[in-house]
Amino acid sequence: MAAEIVNPRSDSGPDDTHGEFFDPAFALHRGGKMEIRATVPVRDRDDLSLAYTPGVAKVCSAIAEHPELVHDYTWKSQVVAVVTDGSAVLGLGDIGAEASLPVMEGKAILFKQFGGVDAVPIALDCRGVDEIVETVARLAPSFGGINLEDISAPRCFEVERKLQERVDIPVFHDDQHGTAVVTLAALRNAARLTGRSLGELRAVISGAGAAGVAIARILVEAGIGDVAVCDRKGVVSAVREDLTDVKRDLAGFTNKAGLSGTLAAALDGADVFIGVSGGTVPEEAVATMAKNALIFAMANPTPEIHPDVAHKYAAVVATGRSDYPNQINNVLAFPGIFAGALQVRASRITEGMKLAAAEALAAVVADELSAECVIPSPFDERVAPAVTAAVAAAARAEGVARR
Numbered sequence: 001m002a003a004e005i006v007n008p009r010s011d012s013g014p015d016d017t018h019g020e021f022f023d024p025a026f027a028l029h030r031g032g033k034m035e036i037r038a039t040v041p042v043r044d045r046d047d048l049s050l051a052y053t054p055g056v057a058k059v060c061s062a063i064a065e066h067p068e069l070v071h072d073y074t075w076k077s078q079v080v081a082v083v084t085d086g087s088a089v090l091g092l093g094d095i096g097a098e099a100s101l102p103v104m105e106g107k108a109i110l111f112k113q114f115g116g117v118d119a120v121p122i123a124l125d126c127r128g129v130d131e132i133v134e135t136v137a138r139l140a141p142s143f144g145g146i147n148l149e150d151i152s153a154p155r156c157f158e159v160e161r162k163l164q165e166r167v168d169i170p171v172f173h174d175d176q177h178g179t180a181v182v183t184l185a186a187l188r189n190a191a192r193l194t195g196r197s198l199g200e201l202r203a204v205i206s207g208a209g210a211a212g213v214a215i216a217r218i219l220v221e222a223g224i225g226d227v228a229v230c231d232r233k234g235v236v237s238a239v240r241e242d243l244t245d246v247k248r249d250l251a252g253f254t255n256k257a258g259l260s261g262t263l264a265a266a267l268d269g270a271d272v273f274i275g276v277s278g279g280t281v282p283e284e285a286v287a288t289m290a291k292n293a294l295i296f297a298m299a300n301p302t303p304e305i306h307p308d309v310a311h312k313y314a315a316v317v318a319t320g321r322s323d324y325p326n327q328i329n330n331v332l333a334f335p336g337i338f339a340g341a342l343q344v345r346a347s348r349i350t351e352g353m354k355l356a357a358a359e360a361l362a363a364v365v366a367d368e369l370s371a372e373c374v375i376p377s378p379f380d381e382r383v384a385p386a387v388t389a390a391v392a393a394a395a396r397a398e399g400v401a402r403r
Contacts, residue, residue, distance in 0.1 A: 115335025
């Protein structure tokens with residue numbers, strides 16, 4: 001492999017830099033997890049003259065005259081930029097741009113593995129909202145979509161909004177919307193399994209960051225009976241005077257019951273718990289939830305409610321971990337969502353497209369429902385085609401498709 005030339009492996013001896021040679025994670029990451037490969041041969045002078053000069057000049061001139069041809073004669077409509085500033089990486093927090101690269105590489109290979117979409121990891125050494133937006137907007141001509149990743153709240157909301165205003169390709173903050181889509185899909189099936197509709201459920205979300213806000217929004221769009229969101233200070237309510245602009249907006253479309261006070265108080269009689277915050281919910285609070293409760297405790301690596309505790313009170317339990325059933329995993333959503341958007345050259349990803357993705361994802365296992373199967377496995381080969389088709393159809397219906 002070409003990577004071996006510039007970064008030869010040292011598998012024959014210990015890693016003198018880190019002393020971690022025998023850790024398989026370091027062995028796997030040595031030299032990075034991805035590379036660029038050509039899709040056309042360059043075997044001789046004729047190939048070279050077509051792939052590069054002079055043949056390439058004809059294609060450049062055609063695109064200059066008819067800009068829409070860039071989608072047909074370059075990789076633009078098949079590739080996504082995976083962009084971060086390293087400020088909120090997985091459960092590691094603010095570790096910086098360079099330390100975030102292994103995660104961004106991982107995201108890129110998941111795009112390819114699960115959606116057939118090429119992706120390029122881009123870690124930015126800047127933190128200001130306008131700096132990020134300006135930088136990514138200037139890079140945008142090279143890509144068919146922008147996947148924002150691991151940017152801390154509340155800046156992530158403004159980055160996404162401002163960037164989508166600047167560019168005419170989809171901008172999607174996966175920490176928000178990928179999590180929301182998969183959560184909605186699992187909740188639809190869990191409600192169905194227990195003989196209820198979304199409209200009959202009252203949910204409580206622990207966490208008012210990127211994921212919590214997006215989950216609340218998509219649940220309301222999907223017709224949830226009611227949803228209250230809690231931060232460190234309790235229920236996000238219009239009566240509080242310490243709310244940020246994002247939380248004030250959140251209070252405006254959630255908590256129809258007018259709850260206030262602590263998370264534990266909000267859980268009393270609730271049908272659904274959704275955890276995207278970390279921390280621990282006391283068992284005595286869990287015990288006050290309604291019969292046939294649905295508990296989605298998604299913090300990693302330690303769920304807010306341990307599955308052993310959750311199973312005492314809940315009909316369906318989901319986590320963010322791969323070693324328990326019903327994993328709420330973003331990889332179920334973002335590859336297919338981008339594949340569908342790119343397929344029709346969508347200018348953006350709308351709420352309708354996200355709802356369609358959630359419905360398609362839920363439908364994959366609709367005939368196989370059980371307490372341990374309300375969401376497909378990430379390795380279920382039916383997932384990406386179903387989500388891709390649903391998103392493409394929704395993009396056309398909503399008028400954001402360009403073919």
